[in-house]
Structures are given as structure tokens and as C-alpha cells.
Amino acid sequence: MESPVQPQPNPLTIPSYTDLPFYRKQVRIALRNCGIINPERIEEYIERGGYLALAKAVTEMTPDEVIGVMKDSKLRGRGGAGFVTGIKWEFARRSPAKPKYVICNADEGDPGAFMDRSILEGDPHSVIEGMAIAAYAIGSEEGYIYCRAEYPLAIAHLKIAIQQAREFGFLGKNIFGTNFSFDLYIKEGAGAFVCGEETALMASIEGRRGEPRPRPPFPAVSGLWNKPSNVNNVKSYAMTPQIILNGAEWFASIGTESSPGTAIFALTGKINHTGLIEVPMGTTLREIIYDIGGGIPGGKQFKAVQTGGPLGGCLPAEALDTPVDFDSLVQAGATMGSGGMIVVDEDTCMVEFAKYFLTFASAESCGKCVPCRIGGRRLLEVLTRIGNGEGKPEDLDEIEYISRNMKEASLCALGQLTPGPVMASLRFFRSEYEAHIYDKKCPAKVCRGLITYKVIEENCTGCMVCKRNCPAGAISGEKRQVHYIDPNICERCGICIEVCKFDAIMIE
Amino acid sequence: MSETLEEQTFDLIPLLAILEEYKNQKGAIIPILQRTQEIYGYLPKPVLKEISKRLRIPISRIQGVATFYAQFHLKRRGRHLIRVCDGTACHVKGAMKTVDVIHEQLQTPPNGSSPDYKYSLEIVYCLGSCGLAPVVVVDDKVYGQTEPDKLVRQLKRLE
Amino acid sequence: MTKISSVEELRAFQQQQQLLRKQTLQENVMIYIGAGTCGLAAGAAETLEQIELELRKRNITAQITTVGCIGMCVREPLVDIQLPHQPRITYGNVKPEMVARIIDEHIIGGKPVLEWVVGVVPQDW
Numbered sequence: 016m017e018s019p020v021q022p023q024p025n026p027l028t029i030p031s032y033t034d035l036p037f038y039r040k041q042v043r044i045a046l047r048n049c050g051i052i053n054p055e056r057i058e059e060y061i062e063r064g065g066y067l068a069l070a071k072a073v074t075e076m077t078p079d080e081v082i083g084v085m086k087d088s089k090l091r092g093r094g095g096a097g098f099v100t101g102i103k104w105e106f107a108r109r110s111p112a113k114p115k116y117v118i119c120n121a122d123e124g125d126p127g128a129f130m131d132r133s134i135l136e137g138d139p140h141s142v143i144e145g146m147a148i149a150a151y152a153i154g155s156e157e158g159y160i161y162c163r164a165e166y167p168l169a170i171a172h173l174k175i176a177i178q179q180a181r182e183f184g185f186l187g188k189n190i191f192g193t194n195f196s197f198d199l200y201i202k203e204g205a206g207a208f209v210c211g212e213e214t215a216l217m218a219s220i221e222g223r224r225g226e227p228r229p230r231p232p233f234p235a236v237s238g239l240w241n242k243p244s245n246v247n248n249v250k251s252y253a254m255t256p257q258i259i260l261n262g263a264e265w266f267a268s269i270g271t272e273s274s275p276g277t278a279i280f281a282l283t284g285k286i287n288h289t290g291l292i293e294v295p296m297g298t299t300l301r302e303i304i305y306d307i308g309g310g311i312p313g314g315k316q317f318k319a320v321q322t323g324g325p326l327g328g329c330l331p332a333e334a335l336d337t338p339v340d341f342d343s344l345v346q347a348g349a350t351m352g353s354g355g356m357i358v359v360d361e362d363t364c365m366v367e368f369a370k371y372f373l374t375f376a377s378a379e380s381c382g383k384c385v386p387c388r389i390g391g392r393r394l395l396e397v398l399t400r401i402g403n404g405e406g407k408p409e410d411l412d413e414i415e416y417i418s419r420n421m422k423e424a425s426l427c428a429l430g431q432l433t434p435g436p437v438m439a440s441l442r443f444f445r446s447e448y449e450a451h452i453y454d455k456k457c458p459a460k461v462c463r464g465l466i467t468y469k470v471i472e473e474n475c476t477g478c479m480v481c482k483r484n485c486p487a488g489a490i491s492g493e494k495r496q497v498h499y500i501d502p503n504i505c506e507r508c509g510i511c512i513e514v515c516k517f518d519a520i521m522i523e
Numbered sequence: 524m525s526e527t528l529e530e531q532t533f534d535l536i537p538l539l540a541i542l543e544e545y546k547n548q549k550g551a552i553i554p555i556l557q558r559t560q561e562i563y564g565y566l567p568k569p570v571l572k573e574i575s576k577r578l579r580i581p582i583s584r585i586q587g588v589a590t591f592y593a594q595f596h597l598k599r600r601g602r603h604l605i606r607v608c609d610g611t612a613c614h615v616k617g618a619m620k621t622v623d624v625i626h627e628q629l630q631t632p633p634n635g636s637s638p639d640y641k642y643s644l645e646i647v648y649c650l651g652s653c654g655l656a657p658v659v660v661v662d663d664k665v666y667g668q669t670e671p672d673k674l675v676r677q678l679k680r681l682e
Numbered sequence: 683m684t685k686i687s688s689v690e691e692l693r694a695f696q697q698q699q700q701l702l703r704k705q706t707l708q709e710n711v712m713i714y715i716g717a718g719t720c721g722l723a724a725g726a727a728e729t730l731e732q733i734e735l736e737l738r739k740r741n742i743t744a745q746i747t748t749v750g751c752i753g754m755c756v757r758e759p760l761v762d763i764q765l766p767h768q769p770r771i772t773y774g775n776v777k778p779e780m781v782a783r784i785i786d787e788h789i790i791g792g793k794p795v796l797e798w799v800v801g802v803v804p805q806d807w
Binding site for chain 2: 724
């Protein structure tokens with residue numbers, strides 16, 4: 016197998032990054048400075064063209080022209096919903112009330128996602144510049160970056176960057192000698208996934224419980240402190256300066272017709288080359304997973320790829336040729352999401368995998384609306400039951416019934432999308448659910464209620480290591496005698512398999 | 524235990540400094556609670572009452588905020604905070620095994636503390652270092668590609 | 683630093699920085715280390731400490747820059763070495779014990795340690 020970040024042996028020349036399979040298909044727009052410059056020095060950002068876009072916007076363009084370029088570029092919000100950024104800005108601009116706020120959603124809470132963190136850590140000025148351009152466009156003088164507290168380095172770099180931008184006059188009064196003034200503050204989250212939802216995020220900035228509220232009114236009309244507000248994701252802001260500098264046509268020429276530009280993914284899970292990548296929209300899942308990610312380690316079989324995090328969905332091997340863009344992924348049964356891409360192999364049980372996301376999402380339900388609060392809990396009960404081998408034939412209908420209700424009746428995207436992973440895995444891996452319910456078997460040998468650990472007698476040397484390490488005390492046996500695992504005591508934690516040096520324990 | 528803690532007195536001087544610092548900021552409860560927790564290690568009830576009194580915000584609202592966000596703790600915690608990431612990547616790479624081993628060998632249950640308050644153990648969702656799964660954060664130090672037994676040995680060496 | 687209050691001033695400052703950078707690259711040994719959260723978790727701080735120590739031992743001066751994440755999480759810690767008039771060469775999984783050899787062979791000897799090299803950062807990046 017060709018390894019993406021391992022250069023081909025050639026003693027004379029060292030390959031350029033652009034020749035490495037990992038980078039060959041990448042196009043770096045939002046990530047252009049990440050890993051290249053010192054993020055703590057504004058001079059290095061400026062040296063690479065930093066703040067020229069802001070200068071161009073405020074000195075050569077009217078706010079409407081800025082919005083026009085953004086609309087023509089057809090940049091769609093990189094937070095996941097994919098709404099056209101320029102149109103969002105236009106709504107906020109047309110809102111009569113004052114003051115207006117520009118907000119950056121950096122509450123990257125999806126497990127398996129670190130795109131926003133990497134940008135904030137590696138190139139914070141690009142986000143600040145993007146926000147300042149947005150502020151100029153909508154007529155705002157005050158902005159907030161809502162960053163999750165679990166990202167201390169990102170917050171530290173942002174603080175330095177904001178301070179430097181103020182010293183250089185890119186934030187503050189009369190930017191580039193114009194009438195435009197804008198300043199920026201950081202708000203640290205306090206650990207609530209739902210705060211990634213824009214109305215909850217704004218409630219949190221106001222110092223309240225981060226509970227969403229119904230829309231409309233949309234933030235563009237009534238947002239932070241009931242004033243017009245524009246909320247975009249880190250990646251959307253980071254792309255903005257490049258769009259202003261290089262023009263709408265340039266951006267629209269990358270990617271696909273309906274989803275221009277690039278997509279940024281945090282590639283993780285059972286994949287050889289985990290990493291942070293930026294590819295043109297329209298690149299297929301196969302190209303990302305095999306060409307860039309180097310395929311599945313240990314010669315295992317690809318089973319599924321989850322996009323959109325805990326509110327997204329998984330896709331099976333048959334869908335590997337799906338191009339990655341907002342519409343194609345939804346059509347295929349998943350979502351674009353913010354950019355987490357998790358690959359799993361044959362050793363992953365899709366019931367357990369769905370249950371994992373559901374556990375996360377239902378625990379993060381804020382509890383305000385009933386479909387999400389109760390629905391998530393009920394759904395989790397059904398999945399837990401199936402995983403424990405107590406599933407009933409009617410459970411699959413039950414899943415569909417609850418999911419439909421949550422999707423239609425929940426207040427915000429968290430509740431509406433919580434059933435997503437279950438629905439997708441049920442759609443593509445129904446037979447696995449049926450094996451759990453009818454045959455009382457977990458095909459991937461993961462679900463604790465459906466597996467038994469057994470000693471392979473021929474291999475057991477009676478070394479007693481498993482017996483000593485078993486936290487449940489389920490293993491018996493004398494020295495140099497074949498050991499025995501009592502299935503009634505065994506917790507199925509798998510520690511015995513890990514410590515056994517003789518491959519003498521198997522799962523049935 | 525909780526009774527005695529309730530009666531315990533707390534030095535409120537650092538709290539007053541925090542309240543002074545944020546007095547002109549709108550909607551500053553969350554940063555105030557964050558800073559307060561930095562000082563006391565958690566949010567003791569008498570301290571919350573003091574915040575309520577000084578800011579003229581009903582204790583119910585402060586309690587509401589403090590219980591809403593996962594970052595805030597209303598119970599005393601151990602000297603060393605062990606956070607085991609159970610994000611997707613870590614989960615598939617065996618994060619819960621690490622939790623089992625820490626529980627067993629350090630008498631520290633998940634979301635609880637050891638009897639001597641040396642360790643507290645938390646299971647957290649993604650810490651954003653999935654490339655290094657399974658990840659464990661001890662105080663502020665990140666351990667990547669952890670092995671349960673090796674980790675426990677390192678934890679035992681802490682003061 | 684005085685405030686930049688016009689596009690012209692910004693362009694002038696940019697050109698000045700570009701010149702300065704060109705000069706720095708011509709005169710110095712440059713070392714870049716990925717020190718984002720993932721880099722640090724993979725041990726970038728220990729590697730950096732070792733680099734500083736080994737440089738001191740050999741009386742070499744170099745400009746060390748911490749940078750963010752370039753994306754190859756699996757190869758962290760990543761260290762780039764750039765000698766005057768040479769390309770910026772990236773090493774992957776640089777553990778403290780590898781540092782001495784990289785300094786001896788690459789910085790002093792001028793020959794990159796090919797087996798640990800990941801690639802060359804393209805000039806137009």
C-alpha cells in the first residue's frame with residue numbers, strides 16, 4: 016500500500032508536500048497559514064497578505080459591494096447548515112435596529128472534530144480579519160468570539176492576536192483611517208454542546224442558561240441582547256479574506272456549482288493517516304479515505320464513515336463514491352456538518368456506534384423542549400435494550416416512530432438531528448440491528464450483552480496474568496492450568512484479551 | 524460530609540476582587556463563576572450565596588447557570604483531575620478500559636473522587652486530539668495514545 | 683508599533699516584512715516546530731526542549747519558530763529545518779532522542795536524515 020505521508024524512497028530528491036498523496040488533492044484556503052506561520056506574530060500574517068482584504072473592503076468597497084462579492088462567491092456557512100453567507104449578511108445589514116453584533120461560533124463541540132481549533136490556534140488573524148469584514152458589511156462595531164473553554168491554546172492565541180490587531184489599528188476606532196470602527200471580545204463557553212446552536216450561543220454570551228429559542232425571529236433581526244446579529248462559523252470567517260482578495264469568481268471556480276470552495280475535515284477513527292485536510296467540494300469520500308487518508312489500518316475492511324458528527328449520519332461502502340458537498344451528502348443519507356469525518360472498520364458494531372452518538376446527543380439535550388428531552392432518552396433506551404440482547408421485533412418501528420417525532424417537533428437542530436445517526440445506521444445496516452434482535456448476536460462482537468469471553472484451551476499456558484488483571488474476578492484457574500472465565504461474573508471489559516500474551520482468549 | 528462543607532467558611536476576599544473586575548460588564552455571570560471556580564476548585568454554596576447577594580441576582584438564577592454548564596462543579600474535587608476522553612476516536616480505541624483500570628486501581632470512580640481526594644475522574648467528550656486517541660488529560664497535561672497500566676503508574680507518581 | 687492607517691502603509695509594512703524575512707532566511711538556520719494542541723500532546727514541548735539543549739551544546743544559533751497544525755496529526759511532532767538558501771524540510775514523529783542526529787547530519791553536515799523526512803514545504807505555501 017502506498018503510504019500518504021511516507022515519501023517514496025528516493026535518496027536524491029525529497030518530495031514536495033504537493034507530491035505526497037496526503038496533500039496532492041488538497042487545496043488550502045482556510046488552512047493556508049496553518050503550520051506555516053507563527054500564529055503569535057501578526058507580522059507573519061501581514062507578510063503573507065494579511066489584513067489586505069480588510070483594507071480593500073473598508074477603503075475601496077461599499078458594504079453592499081462586500082455583500083455582493085460574498086453572495087456571488089456562493090460561500091455556504093461552514094458550520095453545517097450551509098446557508099449562503101452573503102444572504103445572511105444582507106439580512107443583518109437590512110435590519111434597522113442598532114447596535115449590531117458579529118459573532119463567531121467557535122463552540123466546536125462535535126466529538127471527532129478539531130477543524131476550528133486548528134484554525135484558531137494556527138491562524139487566528141484570518142478569523143479576526145473575516146469578522147471585521149463582516150462587521151463592515153453589516154454595520155456592526157462590536158463582535159464576540161464564542162470559544163469552548165476546552166480549547167485553552169486557541170483562546171490564548173486569540174487573545175494575543177486581538178491585542179496585536181488593536182495595536183496595529185485593525186481593530187478599534189477608525190480602521191484604516193475610515194469611519195469604520197470595530198472591536199472584538201472573547202467569550203469562553205462553559206461546556207454545553209447545545210451552545211453551538213446560535214440562539215443558545217447568544218443566550219450563553221448574555222450569561223444565561225444556553226437554551227435555544229424558536230426562530231423566527233432570526234438572529235439577523237433579533238439576536239444578541241435582542242439586537243441584529245450575524246453568527247458564522249470559524250471556517251466561514253477564515254475563508255472570507257481570501258474571497259475578498261481573490262474575488263467571487265475565483266472562489267466559485269473551486270468546488271462544485273452548488274457548493275463552491277473547499278471543505279475542511281478532521282479525518283479520524285480507523286484510518287491510517289488521521290489528520291486535518293482541506294479539499295475542494297466534490298472530492299469523493301473514496302478519494303478522501305483512501306488517497307488522502309491512506310485507507311484502513313491492519314488490513315481491515317472499511318465499514319462506514321460518519322460525517323456531521325453526533326448529529327450527522329453514517330454512509331456504507333456503497334456510498335464511497337459520493338462527492339463531498341452539502342447537497343450530495345444529504346442526498347446520500349448523511350450531512351456535511353462542521354467537518355468531522357470518522358471512519359470505522361469491521362470491528363465496529365453499528366448499533367453500538369449509533370448508541371454512542373445518541374448517548375452523547377441525549378446527554379447534551381438542554382431539556383427545554385419535550386421531543387428532544389424525552390425522545391432522546393427513549394431512543395437510547397431502545398438502543399440499549401437491543402445492545403443488551405433484549406431487543407424486541409417491534410423496536411425497529413419504535414426507533415422510526417420516535418425519530419420522526421423528534422425530527423419534526425424538536426425546537427432546534429440538536430433535537431431534530433439527534434436521531435440522524437440511528438436513522439442512517441438503521442437504513443444502511445438494518446441487518447445488523449436484526450441480528451441483535453432476532454439472532455441475539457452482535458456481528459462485530461462488541462455489544463457486551465451478546466458476547467461471551469472464552470479461554471482457548473490449546474493456547475492457555477496458565478500464566479495467571481488474566482486472572483490477576485480481571486477487575487471482576489471472573490477468571491479462575493491454577494498456575495500452569497487452563498483458566499476458565501465465568502460468563503455470569505464476567506463484565507466483558509476485554510482487559511483479559513489485552514493482557515494475554517498467548518492469544519488464548521476469544522470472543523464468541 | 525456535605526454538612527460540614529456547608530458550614531465550612533471560605534475566604535471571600537478573592538471573590539470580591541473578581542466581582543469588582545466584572546462589575547461593569549453585562550452578562551458576566553459565566554466568567555465570574557469560571558474565575559470563582561479557579562479559586563475555590565469548585566462552587567461552594569456559601570460562595571454562590573455571596574455572589575447572589577452582591578450582584579443582586581437571585582440564587583436560583585445563579586444555581587440555574589451553574590448546573591446548566593458541565594464545566595461547573597458543586598462538589599469538592601480531588602487534587603488531580605483525570606479527564607478521560609470518550610470522544611468517538613478515543614471510544615473506539617478503548618477509552619472505557621482506561622476508566623475501568625483507574626477506578627479499580629486508584630479507587631476513583633467515574634465522576635467521583637478517591638477517598639483521600641487525591642484524584643477526581645471525569646469522562647469527557649472530545650478533547651479535540653483525536654489523532655492521538657485514546658487521550659487522557661491529567662490536570663493540564665495531555666497524554667496521547669495511552670495505555671491503561673502505564674498511565675496508572677504515571678498517576679501514582681503524582682504528589 | 684504605530685498604527686497602520688492606510689492601505690499604502692499596510693503594503694509598505696508588508697514589503698518591509700517580506701524583505702526582513704528574505705534576509706532572515708538567508709542568514710539563519712530556521713527551525714519550525716508544530717506546537718498546536720495535537721503537536722503538544724504528541725510531545726512537541728519535549729522535542730523543542732531537546733532541540734534547544736542540543737543546539738546549546740554545539741554552540742549553534744538558530745531561529746526557532748512555533749507554528750500551528752499543518753494537518754499531519756499522525757506524524758506529530760513535526761519539525762521543519764531550513765538552512766540558508768535551502769528548502770524547508772519537514773521531519774515527522776520527531777522524538778527527543780532523534781534531535782541530536784538531525785542537528786549533526788542536517789544542520790551541521792548539510793545532509794537531511796532522509797529516513798525521517800516527510801517532505802519539503804512548497805515555496806508557494
